[in-house]
Amino acid sequence: MIKVAINGYGTIGKRVADAVAAQPDMEVIGVSKTKPSAEAFVANQRGYPLYIAEINRKPLFDEAGIEVAGDVTEMIKQADVVVDATPGGIGVKNKKLYELHGVKAIWQGGEDHEVAGFSFCSSCNFEEAKGRQFTRVVSCNTTGLCRIIHAVDEAFGVKRVRATMVRRGSDPGEVKKGPVDAIVLNPVEIPSHHGPDVQSVLPEIDITTMAMIVPTTFMHMHAIQMDLEKEATKEEIIEIIEAHPRMGLVRGATGIKSTAELKEFAQDMGRQRADLYENCIFADSVGFVGNELFLFQAIHQEADVVVENVDAIRAMMNGAADAATSIQMTNEALGFHAI
Amino acid sequence: MIKVAINGYGTIGKRVADAVAAQPDMEVIGVSKTKPSAEAFVANQRGYPLYIAEINRKPLFDEAGIEVAGDVTEMIKQADVVVDATPGGIGVKNKKLYELHGVKAIWQGGEDHEVAGFSFCSSCNFEEAKGRQFTRVVSCNTTGLCRIIHAVDEAFGVKRVRATMVRRGSDPGEVKKGPVDAIVLNPVEIPSHHGPDVQSVLPEIDITTMAMIVPTTFMHMHAIQMDLEKEATKEEIIEIIEAHPRMGLVRGATGIKSTAELKEFAQDMGRQRADLYENCIFADSVGFVGNELFLFQAIHQEADVVVENVDAIRAMMNGAADAATSIQMTNEALGFHAI
Amino acid sequence: MIKVAINGYGTIGKRVADAVAAQPDMEVIGVSKTKPSAEAFVANQRGYPLYIAEINRKPLFDEAGIEVAGDVTEMIKQADVVVDATPGGIGVKNKKLYELHGVKAIWQGGEDHEVAGFSFCSSCNFEEAKGRQFTRVVSCNTTGLCRIIHAVDEAFGVKRVRATMVRRGSDPGEVKKGPVDAIVLNPVEIPSHHGPDVQSVLPEIDITTMAMIVPTTFMHMHAIQMDLEKEATKEEIIEIIEAHPRMGLVRGATGIKSTAELKEFAQDMGRQRADLYENCIFADSVGFVGNELFLFQAIHQEADVVVENVDAIRAMMNGAADAATSIQMTNEALGFHAI
Amino acid sequence: MIKVAINGYGTIGKRVADAVAAQPDMEVIGVSKTKPSAEAFVANQRGYPLYIAEINRKPLFDEAGIEVAGDVTEMIKQADVVVDATPGGIGVKNKKLYELHGVKAIWQGGEDHEVAGFSFCSSCNFEEAKGRQFTRVVSCNTTGLCRIIHAVDEAFGVKRVRATMVRRGSDPGEVKKGPVDAIVLNPVEIPSHHGPDVQSVLPEIDITTMAMIVPTTFMHMHAIQMDLEKEATKEEIIEIIEAHPRMGLVRGATGIKSTAELKEFAQDMGRQRADLYENCIFADSVGFVGNELFLFQAIHQEADVVVENVDAIRAMMNGAADAATSIQMTNEALGFHAI
Ligand SMILES: NC(=O)c1ccc[n+]([C@@H]2O[C@H](COP(=O)([O-])OP(=O)(O)OC[C@H]3O[C@@H](n4cnc5c(N)ncnc54)[C@H](O)[C@@H]3O)[C@@H](O)[C@H]2O)c1
Ligand SMILES: NC(=O)c1ccc[n+]([C@@H]2O[C@H](COP(=O)([O-])OP(=O)(O)OC[C@H]3O[C@@H](n4cnc5c(N)ncnc54)[C@H](O)[C@@H]3O)[C@@H](O)[C@H]2O)c1
Ligand SMILES: NC(=O)c1ccc[n+]([C@@H]2O[C@H](COP(=O)([O-])OP(=O)(O)OC[C@H]3O[C@@H](n4cnc5c(N)ncnc54)[C@H](O)[C@@H]3O)[C@@H](O)[C@H]2O)c1
Ligand SMILES: NC(=O)c1ccc[n+]([C@@H]2O[C@H](COP(=O)([O-])OP(=O)(O)OC[C@H]3O[C@@H](n4cnc5c(N)ncnc54)[C@H](O)[C@@H]3O)[C@@H](O)[C@H]2O)c1
Incomplete structure (x- = not known):
C-alpha cells in the first residue's frame, strides 16, 4: 500500500483524498487543514486522520469538536508521497519540508513548472514520471x-x-x-x-x-x-x-x-x-x-486533475507498467467511465 | 409494495423516483418524459420503465437510443399512486385521467390547493392525508x-x-x-x-x-x-x-x-x-x-418536497401509523440524517 | 429635414430616436410602443409623438397618463424613412406596410439579410446604400x-x-x-x-x-x-x-x-x-x-448599431456625399469621439 | 464660494465632486487618487485639480499622461471642507491630518459613528450639523x-x-x-x-x-x-x-x-x-x-449619499437656513426631481 498524505484538504485536496482512498494500492494516511471548517468535519467523518498546519491552533479544533491527529510535519514523516494541494504559491514553500524528510511530492497547477522541474499529464508523459521524487500536475x-x-x-x-x-x-x-x-x-x-x-x-x-x-x-x-x-x-x-x-x-x-x-x-x-x-x-x-x-x-476545474494526481502517485512509485494500466486502475476504482 | 408512477420526470420527478425506489414498501413502476433528453437516458440507466406523453414521438426516442415502455396512460393504469411532477399548470389538466382510472394522485406546489382540496406537509398534517385519493404537496x-x-x-x-x-x-x-x-x-x-x-x-x-x-x-x-x-x-x-x-x-x-x-x-x-x-x-x-x-x-428548492411526497404516498395508502413512523422510514431508506 | 419614424421604441429604437433627434438634417416624427411602460413615459418627456401598434389599446395608455398620437400606420404615412426596431422576426412582417406606403425602411440584425436584400455597415459599404429603399443594419x-x-x-x-x-x-x-x-x-x-x-x-x-x-x-x-x-x-x-x-x-x-x-x-x-x-x-x-x-x-450590444442606423438613413436619402462625411456628421451631432 | 476638497475620488468621491461642482455656492478645489486609472483621466477632463496620496508616485501619473497638482496635504490646506471618500477604515486615519490643518471634514458610512461623533441625514437632523467641524454621512x-x-x-x-x-x-x-x-x-x-x-x-x-x-x-x-x-x-x-x-x-x-x-x-x-x-x-x-x-x-448604493454630502457641507458651513432650503438648492443645482 502506497502511503499518501494530502497537504491542503480544500477543493482539490479533498477530492484527491477520496480518489486515493478508493484505490486498491493506496491509502490516505493523513490530510491537513489550517482552521476548523465544514471540510474538517467531513475529514473526520471519512476517517482521514486530520493534521493541522499550526499545532497551537488545536484548541480551536477541540472547541469545535473536530479531532486532530497532530501537526503537518508528523503527517509528512509517515508518507511515501505527499500531494500538496495548498493554495497556489504556498506549495512551493513546502518543498524544503519534503526534501528534509526525503518524501516524494506532487504539486498542483497553481505552482510554477520549476517547483518540480517536471509537469505531468497522465495520457501524455506517464513514462517520464516513473520513479521521480517531484512532479507537478498541470492545471x-x-x-x-x-x-x-x-x-x-x-x-x-x-x-x-x-x-x-x-x-x-x-x-x-x-x-x-x-x-x-x-x-x-x-x-x-x-x-x-x-x-x-x-x-x-x-x-x-x-x-x-x-x-x-x-x-x-x-x-x-x-x-x-x-x-x-x-x-x-x-x-x-x-x-x-x-x-x-x-x-x-x-x-x-x-x-x-x-x-x-x-x-x-x-x-x-x-x-x-x-x-x-x-x-x-x-x-x-x-x-x-x-x-x-x-x-x-x-x-471541470475541480475534477479533471484529481485522476491525474492518482496516476502521478502511481508513476512516481513505479506502481504501474504504463499509462494505460494506471489510468484503467484509477478509473475502475472510482467506477468512472467517461460519458 | 405500493406501485408508484411518476408523471413528469424533471427536477422534482427524478428525485421523487429515486426516493421512492429506495423505500422498502414502494416501487417505481414508471416515469414519464415528453422528449429525448439527458434525463431520459438516466431513467433508462436506473431501470425505470420510461413512458412518453405522446406516443407518436416514439421514433425520436428510438433514434436517440432511448428505450420507451409505452404511453402515459398505460403507466397510469398500473399505478396505485401517481406523483404528478409535471410543470405548474399542466398537472391540473391530468386530473381527469387520474379520476378516469381511479388512481390516487399527488400534485406539487405549482398547482393550486383546489386541484386536490387538501395541502400536505408531513410533520404538520399527516393524519389528515390518510386514505385520501388526492393530495397536494405544498411548494x-x-x-x-x-x-x-x-x-x-x-x-x-x-x-x-x-x-x-x-x-x-x-x-x-x-x-x-x-x-x-x-x-x-x-x-x-x-x-x-x-x-x-x-x-x-x-x-x-x-x-x-x-x-x-x-x-x-x-x-x-x-x-x-x-x-x-x-x-x-x-x-x-x-x-x-x-x-x-x-x-x-x-x-x-x-x-x-x-x-x-x-x-x-x-x-x-x-x-x-x-x-x-x-x-x-x-x-x-x-x-x-x-x-x-x-x-x-x-x-433547497429541489429537495425538501421530495421526502414529503414519499410520506404523502404512505399516508394515502395507509402505509404508516403516523407521521413520525413514516418520516423515519423515509429518512432511513434514504440514509438521511438532518445536518 | 429627413422625417424619420421609429417603429419599435425599445432598447435599440429609443437610442436611434435620440441619435436621430440630435442630427441637424433629421427629425423624429414618431415612435411606437405596444403597451404602457417606463419607455412610453420617457417618449412623452422627450416630446416624441407616440404611436401605438394596436389602437384599441389606447385606453390602457390613457389610464396610465401617457399621451398617444395615433396608430402605427398614421406614423408610417408621414415618414420618409422608418427605422424598424421591433423584436427579431416581427420586423419582416412589417415589410408589406412599408411597401404599401412607399416608405423607405431600415431593419435591424434580428431580421435576415433577405428582408432588405442589402446589409449595411457604414465604414464598409456606405456607397452601395445610396438611394436604396430597403436596408438592413447588421447586428x-x-x-x-x-x-x-x-x-x-x-x-x-x-x-x-x-x-x-x-x-x-x-x-x-x-x-x-x-x-x-x-x-x-x-x-x-x-x-x-x-x-x-x-x-x-x-x-x-x-x-x-x-x-x-x-x-x-x-x-x-x-x-x-x-x-x-x-x-x-x-x-x-x-x-x-x-x-x-x-x-x-x-x-x-x-x-x-x-x-x-x-x-x-x-x-x-x-x-x-x-x-x-x-x-x-x-x-x-x-x-x-x-x-x-x-x-x-x-x-456594446445596445449602442454600436445606433450610429450605423443614422448613417444608413443618410445614405438612403442621399444626404451625404460619402461615408466619411456622414460618419463625421453623425458623430459630431452626438458629441461622440471614440475613446 | 465654499472650497471643497474630495479626498478619495472613487465611486462616492467622483459623484460628490460632480454634485459639488454643480452647486452655485461651492467649488471643487481638488480631488485625490492613489494611482493612475480611468477615473484619474476623467478628473483631468473635468478640470478638477488632481492630488495624489503619495507624491513619489508622480512619475507613474506623468508616464500615463495624467496631470498632477500636488500631494493630498497641499489640497487639504486650501479647503474649507474635506469630503473624505476613501475606503472604509482609511478615512479614520486621515482625521489627524484634518485636525492639524483645522479643516472641516465629512466621512462616509464605511467609518464608525465615533470618527465624527455625529451622524447625518439631511431630512432628519440638518439643524444639528450646523457649524460642526466633523460629520459622518451615514451609509x-x-x-x-x-x-x-x-x-x-x-x-x-x-x-x-x-x-x-x-x-x-x-x-x-x-x-x-x-x-x-x-x-x-x-x-x-x-x-x-x-x-x-x-x-x-x-x-x-x-x-x-x-x-x-x-x-x-x-x-x-x-x-x-x-x-x-x-x-x-x-x-x-x-x-x-x-x-x-x-x-x-x-x-x-x-x-x-x-x-x-x-x-x-x-x-x-x-x-x-x-x-x-x-x-x-x-x-x-x-x-x-x-x-x-x-x-x-x-x-442606489452609489447615489443616495451624494446629495446628503452636499447638504452636510452646507450645514457645517452655515450655508443654508434649514434642511428644506439646502435640499432644494442641492436638488435644483443637479436638475434632480424625485421620480
Ligand atoms: N480549484 C480549482 O479549480 C483548481 C483546479 C486545478 C488546480 N488547482 C490548484 O490546486 C491547488 C489548490 O487549490 P484549491 O482550489 O484546492 O485551493 P483551496 O483554497 O480550495 O484549498 C487549499 C487548502 O489548503 C489549506 N492550506 C492553506 N494553507 C496551508 C498550509 N500552509 N499548510 C497546509 N494546508 C494549507 C487550506 O486550508 C485549504 O483547505 C492550487 O495550486 C490551485 O492552483 C485548483
Ligand atoms: N423546481 C423546483 O424548485 C420546484 C420546487 C417545488 C415544487 N415544484 C413544483 O413541482 C412541479 C414540477 O416542477 P419541476 O421544476 O420539476 O419541473 P420540470 O420542468 O423540471 O419537470 C417537469 C417534467 O414534466 C415533463 N412534462 C411536461 N409536460 C408533461 C406532460 N404533459 N405529461 C407528462 N410529463 C410532462 C417534462 O418532460 C419534465 O420532465 C411544479 O408544480 C413545480 O411548481 C418545483
Ligand atoms: N438589444 C440588442 O442588443 C440588439 C443589438 C443589435 C440589434 N438588435 C436588433 O434590434 C431589433 C430590436 O431589438 P431590441 O433589443 O431593441 O428589442 P426590444 O424588445 O428592446 O424592443 C422592441 C420594441 O418593439 C416594440 N414592438 C414589439 N412589437 C411591435 C409591433 N408589432 N409594432 C411596433 N412595435 C412593436 C416593443 O414595444 C419594444 O419597445 C431586433 O432585430 C434585434 O435583433 C438588438
Ligand atoms: N460604494 C458604495 O456603494 C458606498 C455607498 C455609501 C457609502 N460608501 C462609503 O464611501 C466610502 C468610499 O467608498 P467607495 O465605494 O467610494 O470606495 P472606492 O474604493 O470606490 O473609492 C475610494 C477612493 O479612495 C482612494 N484612496 C484610497 N486610499 C486613499 C488614501 N490613503 N488617500 C486618498 N485617497 C485614497 C482610491 O484611489 C479610490 O479612488 C467608504 O466609507 C464606503 O463605505 C460607499
Whole structure:
C-alpha cells in the first residue's frame, strides 16, 4: 500500500483524498487543514486522520469538536508521497519540508513548472514520471488541452493550436470572488499562460491561447481550433475521443448545450460531488473547415486533475507498467467511465 | 409494495423516483418524459420503465437510443399512486385521467390547493392525508415555512409571522431563465402567495410574506420573524430544531454563511445530487428581541418536497401509523440524517 | 429635414430616436410602443409623438397618463424613412406596410439579410446604400467584426479570420432571460451565424466564428485572430484603430480589463445611457505571432448599431456625399469621439 | 464660494465632486487618487485639480499622461471642507491630518459613528450639523432607512421597524468581489449593524434588521415592515412619499418590478451615471395589515449619499437656513426631481 498524505484538504485536496482512498494500492494516511471548517468535519467523518498546519491552533479544533491527529510535519514523516494541494504559491514553500524528510511530492497547477522541474499529464508523459521524487500536475485547463491535443497529434499531427478559454469566476463553494456582471480579460495580453503551460508537457506543440473570466462557478469552456497535418474526418475525431479513457462526448440527443446542464447530468448519473474527470467534448461542435479542426470542450476545474494526481502517485512509485494500466486502475476504482 | 408512477420526470420527478425506489414498501413502476433528453437516458440507466406523453414521438426516442415502455396512460393504469411532477399548470389538466382510472394522485406546489382540496406537509398534517385519493404537496418555500412555524407553534404558540423570502432565480440545470443582474420583486404587491399557502396547511397562523428573486440557482433564503405567545430561549429553539427529523442546524464552526457553502457541504457529505431535504437553519442567526424570534433558514428548492411526497404516498395508502413512523422510514431508506 | 419614424421604441429604437433627434438634417416624427411602460413615459418627456401598434389599446395608455398620437400606420404615412426596431422576426412582417406606403425602411440584425436584400455597415459599404429603399443594419456583433476586419483588410489584406464571441446573456434592463450560472454554447455547432453574416457585408472574407453566452448584461467580448497577407506591426494596427471614427482603444493606463470597468468609464465620461458606439479594442491585447494578428474587442450590444442606423438613413436619402462625411456628421451631432 | 476638497475620488468621491461642482455656492478645489486609472483621466477632463496620496508616485501619473497638482496635504490646506471618500477604515486615519490643518471634514458610512461623533441625514437632523467641524454621512442603506422611517414617524408615529436588506454584491465597476452564485448572510447574526446605525441618527426608533448579499451590482432592496402608532392609509403614505424631496415612487404603469428596470429608467431619463439619489419606493407594494405598514424600496448604493454630502457641507458651513432650503438648492443645482 502506497502511503499518501494530502497537504491542503480544500477543493482539490479533498477530492484527491477520496480518489486515493478508493484505490486498491493506496491509502490516505493523513490530510491537513489550517482552521476548523465544514471540510474538517467531513475529514473526520471519512476517517482521514486530520493534521493541522499550526499545532497551537488545536484548541480551536477541540472547541469545535473536530479531532486532530497532530501537526503537518508528523503527517509528512509517515508518507511515501505527499500531494500538496495548498493554495497556489504556498506549495512551493513546502518543498524544503519534503526534501528534509526525503518524501516524494506532487504539486498542483497553481505552482510554477520549476517547483518540480517536471509537469505531468497522465495520457501524455506517464513514462517520464516513473520513479521521480517531484512532479507537478498541470492545471485543470492545461490538463484538458493536453489530453485532446496529444490525442489528435498522435493520430493526425497538429500543426498549430489556437484556443480561447472562457473560465469560471469562482469555485462553487467560494463566495468572495467575483465577478458579478462582467467579462474580465485575464490577462489582457495575448498569449495567456496556458499555451506555454501546455508546452511544459508537450514542448513541440505550436499553441497560442487567449483567456477571460466570466461569472459562473462550474467548468471552463474551451473554444479550440487546430490546423492538422493530415486530413481527418469528424468521425475519426469522434472515434479518438470515444476511445480515450479521459475524454467523453456530450451527444446531441441529451439536449445539453451548457455547463449547467452538464452539471445536472453529472449529478443525475450519481457522480460524487458532480465530478466530471473527463474532457466533455460537444459532439455536434466537432467539425472541419478544410484541415482545420474546431471543437468546444468543457473542463471541470475541480475534477479533471484529481485522476491525474492518482496516476502521478502511481508513476512516481513505479506502481504501474504504463499509462494505460494506471489510468484503467484509477478509473475502475472510482467506477468512472467517461460519458 | 405500493406501485408508484411518476408523471413528469424533471427536477422534482427524478428525485421523487429515486426516493421512492429506495423505500422498502414502494416501487417505481414508471416515469414519464415528453422528449429525448439527458434525463431520459438516466431513467433508462436506473431501470425505470420510461413512458412518453405522446406516443407518436416514439421514433425520436428510438433514434436517440432511448428505450420507451409505452404511453402515459398505460403507466397510469398500473399505478396505485401517481406523483404528478409535471410543470405548474399542466398537472391540473391530468386530473381527469387520474379520476378516469381511479388512481390516487399527488400534485406539487405549482398547482393550486383546489386541484386536490387538501395541502400536505408531513410533520404538520399527516393524519389528515390518510386514505385520501388526492393530495397536494405544498411548494418548497411553503414546506420550509410550515415545518418551522408548526414546530415553534406547538412549543410556544406563534402569534404572528412576518417573513421575507429571497428566492433563487432558476434551478441549477436551467439556462433560459434569469435574472442576470437584478433583484426582482415577485410579486411587487404584499403579501406574496406564500402566506396564504402556509394557511392551506396551518389555517390558524397569522402570517404575511414578502418575496423577491435573485440571480442564484441553489436554495431560497428565508428571513423570518415570529412573535411568540410564550417566552422562549435561543437554546429551546435550537433543541426543537435538533429534535426535528426534517430540520437541521448550520453550526458556526462550519464557517458556512451562504447557500453556496451549504451546497459544497452537501456534496462533501455525499448527499445524492447535493440534496438538502431539511430546513437548514443558521444556528447563529437564531435570536430574540423580547418575545420575537428571528432566524435565517435556507431551503433547497429541489429537495425538501421530495421526502414529503414519499410520506404523502404512505399516508394515502395507509402505509404508516403516523407521521413520525413514516418520516423515519423515509429518512432511513434514504440514509438521511438532518445536518 | 429627413422625417424619420421609429417603429419599435425599445432598447435599440429609443437610442436611434435620440441619435436621430440630435442630427441637424433629421427629425423624429414618431415612435411606437405596444403597451404602457417606463419607455412610453420617457417618449412623452422627450416630446416624441407616440404611436401605438394596436389602437384599441389606447385606453390602457390613457389610464396610465401617457399621451398617444395615433396608430402605427398614421406614423408610417408621414415618414420618409422608418427605422424598424421591433423584436427579431416581427420586423419582416412589417415589410408589406412599408411597401404599401412607399416608405423607405431600415431593419435591424434580428431580421435576415433577405428582408432588405442589402446589409449595411457604414465604414464598409456606405456607397452601395445610396438611394436604396430597403436596408438592413447588421447586428451588433457583426458590425463590430466588419469594422475591424475591413479596416485591417484595406491596409494589410486579411487572409483568414477566426473569432470567438462571448456574448452577454441579457440586456441590462431585461429580467426574465438568463442564464444565471452557466456558459451556454449558442450554437453548439460551428460556425455560428456571425461568420456568414459578416460575409453579407464583406463577401470576400474567409471567416469562421464560434459563439457562447454568459451571465452578463453589458457588452460582448470578441477574441479575434486574423492571418494577414502582408507583414504588419502592432503600432500600425494601433494607428489604424486610432484613425477610425468608430473604433477606440482601451489603454493600459486606465487599468480597464473588463466590460464592467468599461461601462463605468462610459458613465464617467458622461456618455448618454453609458453608450459605447465604438469598438473598444484593448490596446495591450493587440499583438502578433508571425503574420497572425490577435486582439480582444468589447462591443456594446445596445449602442454600436445606433450610429450605423443614422448613417444608413443618410445614405438612403442621399444626404451625404460619402461615408466619411456622414460618419463625421453623425458623430459630431452626438458629441461622440471614440475613446 | 465654499472650497471643497474630495479626498478619495472613487465611486462616492467622483459623484460628490460632480454634485459639488454643480452647486452655485461651492467649488471643487481638488480631488485625490492613489494611482493612475480611468477615473484619474476623467478628473483631468473635468478640470478638477488632481492630488495624489503619495507624491513619489508622480512619475507613474506623468508616464500615463495624467496631470498632477500636488500631494493630498497641499489640497487639504486650501479647503474649507474635506469630503473624505476613501475606503472604509482609511478615512479614520486621515482625521489627524484634518485636525492639524483645522479643516472641516465629512466621512462616509464605511467609518464608525465615533470618527465624527455625529451622524447625518439631511431630512432628519440638518439643524444639528450646523457649524460642526466633523460629520459622518451615514451609509447608503442607513440613509434610505432614515428617510422613510423619519417621514412616517413624524406623521403617524413609528412603534417598531423590522427590515430585511438584500444588498448588491459589488459595485458595477468592481470585478473582483462576488458572490457569483450565492446568497450570503452578512452577517449571519441578527441584528445586522443597520438597525443601530439608524439609531445613530434617530435614537428613539425601535428597529431590528437582517441583511444578506446577492450577486447583483445595482441597488439594495429593502423589505420593510413598520408597526405604526396611529392608523394610516396607503394613500396617506403615498402622499408623504410624493411630498418628500428625496423619495420617489415607482408607479405600476411603468411596469418596473426590479432594480435592473429601475436602472434602465434612470438611464432613459438622462440621469448622470444612472444615479438615483432618491429612495425608490414601489407604489404597489405599499400596504397595510392592520396598523402594520409594508413596503419595498430600492436604494442606489452609489447615489443616495451624494446629495446628503452636499447638504452636510452646507450645514457645517452655515450655508443654508434649514434642511428644506439646502435640499432644494442641492436638488435644483443637479436638475434632480424625485421620480
Ligand atoms: N480549484 C480549482 O479549480 C483548481 C483546479 C486545478 C488546480 N488547482 C490548484 O490546486 C491547488 C489548490 O487549490 P484549491 O482550489 O484546492 O485551493 P483551496 O483554497 O480550495 O484549498 C487549499 C487548502 O489548503 C489549506 N492550506 C492553506 N494553507 C496551508 C498550509 N500552509 N499548510 C497546509 N494546508 C494549507 C487550506 O486550508 C485549504 O483547505 C492550487 O495550486 C490551485 O492552483 C485548483
Ligand atoms: N423546481 C423546483 O424548485 C420546484 C420546487 C417545488 C415544487 N415544484 C413544483 O413541482 C412541479 C414540477 O416542477 P419541476 O421544476 O420539476 O419541473 P420540470 O420542468 O423540471 O419537470 C417537469 C417534467 O414534466 C415533463 N412534462 C411536461 N409536460 C408533461 C406532460 N404533459 N405529461 C407528462 N410529463 C410532462 C417534462 O418532460 C419534465 O420532465 C411544479 O408544480 C413545480 O411548481 C418545483
Ligand atoms: N438589444 C440588442 O442588443 C440588439 C443589438 C443589435 C440589434 N438588435 C436588433 O434590434 C431589433 C430590436 O431589438 P431590441 O433589443 O431593441 O428589442 P426590444 O424588445 O428592446 O424592443 C422592441 C420594441 O418593439 C416594440 N414592438 C414589439 N412589437 C411591435 C409591433 N408589432 N409594432 C411596433 N412595435 C412593436 C416593443 O414595444 C419594444 O419597445 C431586433 O432585430 C434585434 O435583433 C438588438
Ligand atoms: N460604494 C458604495 O456603494 C458606498 C455607498 C455609501 C457609502 N460608501 C462609503 O464611501 C466610502 C468610499 O467608498 P467607495 O465605494 O467610494 O470606495 P472606492 O474604493 O470606490 O473609492 C475610494 C477612493 O479612495 C482612494 N484612496 C484610497 N486610499 C486613499 C488614501 N490613503 N488617500 C486618498 N485617497 C485614497 C482610491 O484611489 C479610490 O479612488 C467608504 O466609507 C464606503 O463605505 C460607499
